[in-house]
Amino acid sequence: MMGERVKGHAAALLAACLFGLMSPMCKLIMQGGNIDGISLALMRVTGSAVLFWIISAFVKSQKIRREDWPSLIAMSLCGIALNQFLYVGGVQYTIPTNASVTSTAIPVFTLLMAALFMGQHICFKRAVGIGIAFTGALTMVLCSAGGDEGEGAMIGDLMCLGSQIFAASYFVFFAHLIARYGVLTLMKWLFTISALVTWPLFSSHLTTVEWAVVTRAEWLSLAYVVCIGTFVCYLVLNYAQGRLAAPVVASYNYVQPVVATVFALVWGMGALTMQSMIATCLILVGVWMVSTGAPAQNPLRPATVRTGLVRLKH
Numbered sequence: 001m002m003g004e005r006v007k008g009h010a011a012a013l014l015a016a017c018l019f020g021l022m023s024p025m026c027k028l029i030m031q032g033g034n035i036d037g038i039s040l041a042l043m044r045v046t047g048s049a050v051l052f053w054i055i056s057a058f059v060k061s062q063k064i065r066r067e068d069w070p071s072l073i074a075m076s077l078c079g080i081a082l083n084q085f086l087y088v089g090g091v092q093y094t095i096p097t098n099a100s101v102t103s104t105a106i107p108v109f110t111l112l113m114a115a116l117f118m119g120q121h122i123c124f125k126r127a128v129g130i131g132i133a134f135t136g137a138l139t140m141v142l143c144s145a146g147g148d149e150g151e152g153a154m155i156g157d158l159m160c161l162g163s164q165i166f167a168a169s170y171f172v173f174f175a176h177l178i179a180r181y182g183v184l185t186l187m188k189w190l191f192t193i194s195a196l197v198t199w200p201l202f203s204s205h206l207t208t209v210e211w212a213v214v215t216r217a218e219w220l221s222l223a224y225v226v227c228i229g230t231f232v233c234y235l236v237l238n239y240a241q242g243r244l245a246a247p248v249v250a251s252y253n254y255v256q257p258v259v260a261t262v263f264a265l266v267w268g269m270g271a272l273t274m275q276s277m278i279a280t281c282l283i284l285v286g287v288w289m290v291s292t293g294a295p296a297q298n299p300l301r302p303a304t305v306r307t308g309l310v311r312l313k314h
Contacts, residue, residue: 008243015237016252020259022229023096023103025221027269030092034213037089039205040225042198045084047226049191052184062185071177076193079170085198086163093156096269098140100260101280102160104253107290108133109168118172126293133286137161140279183238250291254284 029035064072091099108130114120122130141157171178177186240249257280265272 004243008240009248011236011240012244012249012252013255015233015240016255017259018228018233018236019103020100020256021263022225023091023099023260024263024267024269025224025229026088026091026099027096027264028221028267029218029225031269032215032218035209035218035222036205037092038085038202039209040222041085041088042195042202042205043222044088044226044230045080045191045198046195048230049188049195051227051231052188052191056184056188059184061188062181064181064185064189068177068180071174072189073193075170075174075177076190077197078166079174080190081194081198082166083163083170084194086159086166090156090159090163094153094160096264097257097261097272097276097280098153098157099160100257101140101283102137102157102164104256104287105133105137105161105283106164106167106171107250107287109165110171111290113165113168113172123293126290129286129289129293131286132289133283136279136282136284136286139282140276143273143275143279183234187234253287257284 026040029040030037087099087103090102111120111122111126112130115122137157141154141161237249261272
């Protein structure tokens with residue numbers, strides 16, 4: 001039993017580190033201006049769908065119930081399409097550190113949405129945590145607006161925050177599907193549906209990419225985003241979730257901003273300021289209070305907030 005827990009902690013730490021690299025990698029791909037956020041998000045969604053279909057050929061897959069298809073489509077649009085397109089688009093305009101920090105706020109949005117739409121009670125500690133986290137988010141957005149990138153960075157932060165709202169809806173409104181189907185079955189169909197919906201809308205962006213001038217570093221970063229940062233990370237995270245409690249796995253989210261910040265600074269993708277450090281600390285403290293607050297009982301969906309503590313990765 002202890003050995004399985006150690007493996008679970010190792011998997012959770014590995015997933016957090018790999019996810020922490022996502023925002024610097026995305027920024028590296030887009031900073032040259034040849035590949036934009038929509039093109040990158042489309043390649044990520046489509047490439048991941050292909051990979052999940054390949055692995056599903058070697059694993060027994062569950063059949064989707066007919067009555068679940070409408071919910072599955074809505075789940076795909078919220079949890080994959082809107083979440084990932086907003087996140088990658090936000091990274092294009094803001095710095096990787098900000099994008100990574102905002103991605104830790106899913107427990108806050110999950111709890112708020114559960115309270116608003118599912119009647120979930122919020123204890124005092126979690127209420128204070130929500131207030132602190134939103135103060136930090138507001139500070140971060142205002143600091144971005146006053147920085148060198150001005151309004152563009154502020155829009156990027158808002159897009160990243162918006163992506164977390166859609167990610168939270170994934171847990172609040174579709175918990176019954178998460179409980180009913182395995183991760184491979186869900187990921188295969190969620191990415192496939194998102195690819196089928198977004199490809200006709202945005203495939204024209206790929207025709208504007210000058211593929212001949214894409215650098216080796218950009219190709220390697222793109223391979224990382226699709227194969228490691230999405231496909232492998234989902235599998236590793238699922239392994240950790242099978243061996244550790246949800247709040248324990250969620251606690252590793254705090255590793256991601258550290259990893260993102262270190263690599264962003266090394267690669268010259270932004271600088272730390274006192275204001276951004278204060279905003280980051282406020283958000284992380286708020287998320288910690290929400291994640292460790294006493295869970296309230298909800299007869300309709302007792303596991304909603306607990307499930308939402310485990311982040312839908314970007």
